[in-house]
Structure formats: structure tokens, C-alpha cells
Amino acid sequence: MRTIWVLENIHNDKGFYGKFNILLLLASVTLWKRNHPQHHTVLYCDDLTKETLTLANAIHLWDEIVKYEHTYKIKRDIFWACNKVKTVFEQKEPFVIMDNDSLVFKNMDEHLKDDILVANLETGKGYYPGNIDPYVKQLSNRLRWQQDSLNVSFLYFPRTDLSEFYGHWSLEMMKEFSAMNVPNSQYLIFAEQLLLRWILDNHPEFGNYKSLIATYWDCKKWDWAEVHDKGIWPFPESELYFKHYGPGKKYVIKDKTDLGYEGECQLLLNAINLPELNLDHITNK
DSSP states (O other): OEEEEEEOOTTOOGGGOOHHHHHHHHHHHHHHHHHOTTSEEEEEEOHHHHHHHHHTTOGGGSSEEEEOOOOSOOOTTTOTTHHHHHHHHHOOSOEEEEOTTEEEOSOOGGGSSSSEEEEEEEEOTTTSOOTTOTTGGGSSSOOOOOSOEEEEEEEEESOHHHHHHHHHHHHHHHHHHHHHTOSSTHHHHIIIIIHHHHHHHHOGGGOOEEEEEOEEEETTTTEEEEEOSSEEEOTTGGGGTEEEOGGGHHHHHTTOSSSHHHHHHHHHHHHHOOTTOOOTTOOOO
8 A cells, every 4th residue: 555745845944943843743754654564654854854854864764755746826824734635646556644743553554444434523513614605606617615624634535537537627726826816725725625515525436534533523622522423432542543633733832731842752762763863954843
């Protein structure tokens, strides 16, 4: 199985890198490889990221490095995750793609079968842009959009016809929103997560989908809600097998978690277990 991470320094600035985020990335690939030694791990990155990970003595953690090059007229400050969607669009075989702050603690092969897998389902009514939004109303595809989404910090596509269909549409939507000069990254979520939910709910020919976490995330309440029947593990049991840090990273960096910043970093260092790891050139937390 091809398993992918994407890290593009969109500012081409060494200050882009922080120690905690790099540790999360390295822990993500290390844990995946430890539990899936037969999988082919791939990092899509720019030259500065490759240089940074080479200096860290960690570039060998991936089986393959692919140079990422941005080719779309998309506003990067708003649609910063378009690199991930472009990578999804380009795949030619079934694959897993994970956010750099997603950790998997067990072998997942039993779940990497016919069903599409996402991280969790989100209820977004009153939170995400909807049909009455002035920018959404200008989209060339005038559809009845739902406000529920799929968290894509973990994605498994068993079919590339789906990943190509979704990736192309998502990138075109980001281009449209960019031309409208949309004000914030909720339109990134719309073009990435709400769109995928709409496709899977309205195109059954692409197959069924499931989520790793069998508990809805309520975006408006910013909390876990009720359990549903389309998932594998309810929260908080799911954290024994899968953890996505997401917005929680900022609390770690601000030293506002139970373990504190240094404690969280040490946990990741223990997971990576790479004696020659060197992060002295990365000064930001």
C-alpha cells in the first residue's frame, strides 16, 4: 500500500519549521512503518523541506521522496492544503494519505479494503458556509450543499477514479474561490471536506465510506457528540489506535497540556527512537 505525507514550505522560509510539528511528522511515519512494514511510504515535499529533514538525519524514514511543485492559480494563504489535494488527484493506485499530525498506533490492513476511510464525521450546521453564503452562491456548480463534512486527516482511497474525480473538482473549486478573494480558510474546508462528503453521499457508485472515529465532531460546540454507525472506534477509545492533534497543537506549543511542551516532545522522541536525530537547526517550538 502506498502511504503518503505532504509537507510544502509555501513561504520558502526556514522559520516555517517548528520542532513539535517536525516531531509529529517523524512520529507519524515511524509509527506507520512500524505497524505496516510492507507499505511503501512517500513524502511529497519541496527542496527546503527535503534539506531540513536531511539535516535532521531523518529523510531515510520514507521509502520515496517526490518533489512537490505548485502549478495552480490558488491563493496559498487561504488554501494552504491544496498541495494535499493535488497529490490526491495525481495518484494512480490505491493509497492512504495522512496529515502530518496524525498518528496510527496499530496495523490497519483489516480496514484497508473496499470502503473509503476518513478520520471522522463532522456536523457543521451553523459553522461552515452553506447555500446562502454569497461566495458559495457564485460557484459554477449550483448544488444543494449540506453543511456536514468529513475530517480528512486520514484518508484511504481504494479507487483512483474517486480520488481523481474528487481531486479535480476540489482544485477547480479552490481556483474559483481564489478568484472571488474569499476571506478565510473555512472555504478551504468547504472545498476539501464538505465537497468530499457531498460526493460520497450523492455518488453511491464510488462505494461506501467509514470513519476511524465512530463519534460525530460538533464543529459549533467544538466537542465530540453522539456515536454513529459508520465508524470503527468511538471516542475516546479511538485514541488507543488513532490520534489527530489538529488545533490541539497550539496548546502543546503554548505549554498548556497536562504533559507540557517538553513532555509531549519526549513522547514523540520515544516513539521515533532515532538516536542520530538532530533538530539543532530548528529553533522554533
